[in-house]
Amino acid sequence: MTDQAVADDHVLAAELAAAAGRLLLGVRDEMGFADGRALKDTGDLRSHEYLMGALAERCPGDAILSEEGRSSVAGKRAEGADADAAPTANTADAQRLSADRVWIIDPLDGTREFSEEGRRDWAVHVALWVRDGSPAGRLAAGAVALPAQGVTLRTDATGGALLVREEPGVADAVTGGAGSIVDRRGLPREGPLHVPAPDAGKLRIAVSRTRPPEFVRRLADAIEPDVELVPIGSAGAKISAVLLGEVDAYVHAGGQYEWDSAAPAAVALAAGAHASRVDGAALAYNREDPRLPDILVCHPVSASTLLTGIRDVSDALPT
Numbered sequence: 001m002t003d004q005a006v007a008d009d010h011v012l013a014a015e016l017a018a019a020a021g022r023l024l025l026g027v028r029d030e031m032g033f034a035d036g037r038a039l040k041d042t043g044d045l046r047s048h049e050y051l052m053g054a055l056a057e058r059c060p061g062d063a064i065l066s067e068e069g070r071s072s073v074a075g076k077r078a079e080g081a082d083a084d085a086a087p088t089a090n091t092a093d094a095q096r097l098s099a100d101r102v103w104i105i106d107p108l109d110g111t112r113e114f115s116e117e118g119r120r121d122w123a124v125h126v127a128l129w130v131r132d133g134s135p136a137g138r139l140a141a142g143a144v145a146l147p148a149q150g151v152t153l154r155t156d157a158t159g160g161a162l163l164v165r166e167e168p169g170v171a172d173a174v175t176g177g178a179g180s181i182v183d184r185r186g187l188p189r190e191g192p193l194h195v196p197a198p199d200a201g202k203l204r205i206a207v208s209r210t211r212p213p214e215f216v217r218r219l220a221d222a223i224e225p226d227v228e229l230v231p232i233g234s235a236g237a238k239i240s241a242v243l244l245g246e247v248d249a250y251v252h253a254g255g256q257y258e259w260d261s262a263a264p265a266a267v268a269l270a271a272g273a274h275a276s277r278v279d280g281a282a283l284a285y286n287r288e289d290p291r292l293p294d295i296l297v298c299h300p301v302s303a304s305t306l307l308t309g310i311r312d313v314s315d316a317l318p319t
């Protein structure tokens with residue numbers, strides 16, 4: 001076992017995220033949108049089982065941390081599954097914390113949006129953390145599939161990031177989280193992904209659709225550029241929107257877990273973005289406690305404005 005990602009890990013992350021995404025599109029087609037609860041649970045669990053099985057087969061020695069593999073995930077039932085069958089469990093904590101390679105996955109990020117007809121702001125996250133000799137280890141590979149938008153964003157073996165367009169024609173014109181129309185007809189099948197710089201004097205900040213943190217409104221008032229808050233579901237879809245130039249930043253605090261940001265942060269860093277905690281500290285993964293409650297992703301030119309602005313409104317930060 002190496003302590004670094006090998007070239008195939010980047011490809012594998014993207015293949016698995018995209019395949020889970022296709023599975024989820026099939027679940028939506030099969031079940032429709034009449035029973036949102038059943039659709040969410042079935043999507044979460046079927047994608048989880050697919051990814052757990054595929055990773056166990058392709059990387060049998062690696063540890064896995066999945067949102068749906070926790071012992072606390074109870075009461076969810078996938079349609080068509082054995083009612084008594086519990087989700088496949090994560091690697092035990094003690095083993096995960098001493099492992100050299102840990103896959104951190106969110107089988108369905110933006111579960112709420114997945115269950116709403118017509119919404120395309122939901123994602124599949126597959127990230128690989130490796131022990132690299134440093135105390136915190138590092139994210140070595142990551143992929144974020146946006147199945148309803150027909151694209152996957154991923155890291156590559158050169159240290160950069162790629163935008164992969166799935167099945168041309170699936171999503172030629174797609175609706176972004178804020179209802180904007182994003183036309184991807186001209187995109188090549190695969191190309192380099194670099195975070196674009198914002199226009200001067202203006203900053204579009206993505207926030208949660210359903211629980212936008214109040215402090216981001218305060219931040220918007222406190223900083224110099226003219227700020228527009230753009231509600232989008234899913235951490236992966238929001239960070240992808242930054243990397244695709246649909247917004248300029250994602251700011252969140254008040255609660256989240258490692259699986260919500262590991263894969264999108266890996267891609268963001270590889271695409272040249274700034275990605276950190278809201279106090280500027282590095283994002284750290286494969287910790288004993290998977291809570292990772294806040295994050296800032298933006299182009300590096302906006303980082304000091306946003307970090308200073310956040311510090312200035314820190315009395316409003318959720319505790």
Ligand SMILES: Nc1ncnc2c1ncn2[C@@H]1O[C@H](COP(=O)(O)O)[C@@H](OP(=O)(O)O)[C@H]1O
Nearest residue numbers: 108109110111208209233234235254255256260
């Ligand atoms: N305050 C909070 N506490 C815990 N998780 C949160 C959270 N705010 C957002 N999240 C998680 O972050 C992801 C993106 O949320 P949002 O769309 O509101 O921005 C969601 O993941 P899941 O959909 O995988 O549960 C959501 O559960």
Ligand SMILES: [Mg+2]
Nearest residue numbers: 106109110260
């Ligand atoms: Mg999530």
